[in-house]
Every structure is written in C-alpha cells, then in structure tokens.
C-alpha cells in the first residue's frame with residue numbers, strides 16, 4: 001500500500017495546481033474546466049455514466065479475453081508446429097501495422113451498431129502483444145531445464161505443460177497487462193465509429209455539443225476503466241506467478 | 253548380461269560445431285573406457301575439459317545426428333545407443349547449477365521425475381527429502397533456498413528416480429565440509445544398497461578417492477583420460493578411511509597426476 005502514496009500525492013498536487021491555475025488565468029470553461037467542476041458533473045450524472053462505462057467495460061473485457069485466448073492458443077500452435085509459424089506468423093505481424101482506427105468503421109459496416117464490432121476491435125488490439133510475448137515466452141526455456149526433462153524422457157506434451165507454459169507465464173502476463181489497457185482503447189475507438197451507448201459514444205456526443213466538462217468526465221471514466229483492468233490483471237498475475245516476486249515489484 | 257559393460261566408450265571424441273557446421277571446439281578426445289554395472293567412477297579434471305559434456309553424452313542428451321555437435325567412436329550404454337537407455341529411464345542426473353523449477357516447491361521439484369513417469373510415491377519423496385536434510389523446507393520455493401540447499405534438492409530429485417546409472421555433476425561443490433561429508437557417506441550407503449553405476453564429477457580429489465572404485469584424471473581440453481586410478485580400499489568406507497595410509501597414498505598419487513598437467517600449463 002505504501003508504494004501508492006507518492007503517486008497519489010503527486011496526483012493531488014497536480015489537481016490543486018490545475019484548479020489554482022485555471023482560476024488565476026480565468027480560463028473559460030469550454031477550454032479547460034476546473035477539476036472540481038468535472039468531479040461535480042461526474043457525480044451529478046453518475047447513473048447514466050455508469051451505464052456507459054459498464055457497456056464499454058463489457059466490450060473491452062470480452063474483447064480482451066477473446067484476443068488473449070486467441071493469442072495464447074496461436075502461440076502454442078506456432079511453437080508446436082514450426083511450419084505454421086513460418087507461414088502464418090509473418091502475416092500476423094504484418095496485420096499489426098494496419099491502423100486499428102482504419103478497420104473500426106469497416107467492422108461497424110459489417111456488424112452493425114451493437115457490441116460485436118467493438119468486441120472485435122478490442123480483441124484484435126489485445127491479440128498482438130499476447131501472441132508475440134507468448135511465442136517468446138514458450139521459447140525462453142532454460143536449456144538445462146530442457147536437459148532435465150529430456151533425461152527423464154519426458155514426452156513432448158509433458159515438456160509443453162510442465163516446462164514451456166510455466167516458463168512463459170511471466171512473459172504472457174507482461175503482455176496481458178499491456179493488452180488490458182489497449183482493449184479499453186479498442187472498445188472506445190470502436191464506439192467512435194458508430195454506437196448508441198458507451199463511453200466513446202458519450203465523448204463523441206459531448207464533443208458535438210461542445211460540452212467540454214462532459215468530455216473530461218468521459219476521458220476520466222475511460223482512464224479509470226483502463227487502470228482498473230490493468231490492476232485486475234496485475235492482481236491475478238501476483239497470484240499466478242507468485243514465485244517471481246522480485247521481478248514483479250520491479251516492473252510495477 | 254554380465255558380459256555387456258554398462259557403459260562402453262571406444263575412441264569416443266566430440267566436437268562442438270559452429271552454426272555453419274565447421275568444427276569449432278574439440279571437447280572430448282579419444283576416450284576409451286569400459287564400466288561394469290554398479291561401479292562408482294569419479295572424474296576429476298581442469299575446468300572446461302569436458303566433464304559436463306561427457307555426462308551429457310552418456311545420458312543421451314547430445315543427439316548423434318545433431319547439427320551442433322560431431323562425434324566419433326563408440327558410446328554404448330547396456331550395449332545399445334544411449335537414447336535407448338534414456339527412453340527406458342535408466343539415467344538420473346544431478347546438475348552443476350541445481351536446475352530447480354522456480355514455480356514448484358521443493359517437494360514438487362523432487363517428485364517431478366515420478367510425475368513424468370506417471371508414478372506416485374509420496375513416501376519415497378519424503379524419505380529422500382529427509383535423507384538430504386531438507387524436510388522442513390519441503391513447502392519452500394527454490395529461490396528461498398541457499399545454494400547448498402538447492403544442491404541437496406537436486407540430489408534428492410535424482411535419487412528419487414532410483415536410477416540404474418547416476419550421473420552427478422559436482423553435486424556437493426557448494427556444500428560446507430560437514431554436510432558434504434555426511435552426504436558422501438549417505439551416497440555410499442545408497443550405492444552399496446541399490447548398486448547403481450555412478451559417474452561422479454568433482455573438483456575435490458579427496459572426495460573422489462573416498463567415494464570411487466576408480467578415479468579418472470582428465471587432461472585439459474580437449475579432454476582425454478590422462479590416468480586411471482584403481483581405488484583398492486575396503487568396500488566399507490568410514491571416517492577412519494579418511495586417515496588411513498592407503499587412502500592418503502592414493503590421494504597423493506592422484507594429486508601428482510593432476511598437478512603434473514596443471515604445471516604444464518603454467
């Protein structure tokens with residue numbers, strides 16, 4: 001808990017600075033509203049805000065889970081079947097350079113205004129870090145540990161389950177942490193391209209109406225959602241790879 | 253059966269290859285050795301002379317048609333290629349750097365070989381943990397152990413396999429004198445009881461002579477057998493052995509053979 005104190009302190013300091021600066025410079029609200037105004041507005045509209053946030057959270061969460069599972073599964077196949085890797089992996093990586101913002105509208109055209117296209121965008125964007133790191137992790141086994149399994153005449157399956165997978169977990173979780181925040185971005189980008197609910201929709205509508213306070217409220221909620229997912233994954237990571245304590249605290 | 257040596261090397265040489273297939277480093281050169289079942293062989297030699305490589309080769313961990321190595325000569329275990337013995341789980345290894353799986357507890361590390369062989373024998377696991385004196389750390393993770401304790405887990409994991417051939421790579425190097433001596437006698441007791449064939453790499457000449465039936469002194473790289481000493485001490489070895497004139501005499505001769513080559517180097 002102690003390690004949160006400096007960061008929290010800094011945030012409070014910056015918020016006070018922001019509040020004071022805006023008041024001193026007398027900036028108009030439509031340019032930069034006061035933090036207190038934003039907070040007040042968030043509380044005022046919290047009911048509808050939570051509905052939007054919940055909607056986005058479901059899209060991002062579903063997309064994240066699908067993308068991550070697909071990434072891990074494909075990585076397993078790549079490591080098992082060299083052929084598959086040399087043929088498919090380059091395309092998977094090439095696909096990564098296609099801007100997701102450009103694909104989102106197309107997906108909306110194909111799948112309509114509902115949740116589906118957002119889930120897909122979130123899944124695509126979550127997928128890449130997971131597949132790359134999982135392949136790297138599954139390959140990262142200690143050669144002497146491989147000798148150990150080989151000397152016991154372990155089957156391929158046993159080597160995969162008892163050596164490769166556990167060795168890969170730290171790499172996989174590093175990717176999952178990144179993907180968890182990317183998934184939220186993906187869902188919001190999806191909503192920008194056409195939606196009638198969700199934080200992306202809320203922000204777009206507020207922008208059209210030039211309601212800067214609402215836009216900030218939307219941004220605030222989106223960030224909280226991303227941070228929430230990030231810490232959820234970190235929490236699970238601490239449980240699952242508890243044997244790697246030192247390495248974890250170093251990264252967080 | 254008794255006519256077939258457990259391990260048979262004839263003019264065995266091994267080179268590591270560069271990625272383009274060019275021989276890069278000759279590590280073992282013209283090794284000829286025949287080991288009977290139940291024999292205890294100790295290997296001493298300068299660092300980098302190929303002791304670990306020899307153990308890996310015997311254990312069948314260096315495939316004969318590998319792109320990374322080139323071998324010449326004959327290496328057979330129980331009269332067959334090494335992979336056959338590996339497949340029928342004849343070998344157990346202890347590793348120079350313990351090689352424990354960090355995500356498994358001490359106990360889970362020791363029972364790994366049984367798991368791999370689809371066996372269950374919690375009693376045997378407990379017995380081995382107790383024997384190496386690590387029972388109270390059964391639930392600990394390897395990164396909570398000292399180097400010496402990790403080595404003991406490494407040893408327990410090998411012994412739990414009750415192997416026909418036990419290949420030990422400097423197993424007691426990081427232990428203190430007292431524990432080392434106790435485990436030496438423990439190892440001897442197990443050897444007399446179960447009669448595995450043992451290859452024991454060590455940097456301690458005293459330890460080599462105390463344990464072994466034969467001590468091989470290796471030359472510098474490329475490792476070849478420089479001299480073989482038969483240790484004609486009584487089968488039953490005790491604290492008294494360590495101060496007996498016969499023991500001290502062999503240690504002195506092994507040391508002479510060992511330093512002769514070191515001297516050549518300097």
Ligand SMILES: Nc1ncnc2c1ncn2[C@@H]1O[C@H](COP(=O)(O)OP(=O)(O)OP(=O)(O)O)[C@@H](O)[C@H]1O
Nearest residue numbers: 268277279298299300301302303304305306348473
């Ligand atoms: N996989 C490998 N590829 C290339 N060279 C290797 C490989 N493994 C070992 N070597 C080289 O082979 C030589 C012998 O190594 P080995 O580990 O067998 O020595 P060792 O006798 O066990 O030494 P030590 O007493 O220090 O453990 C060393 O020079 C080492 O650099």
Ligand SMILES: [Mg+2]
Nearest residue numbers: 303304348421
């Ligand atoms: Mg070695």
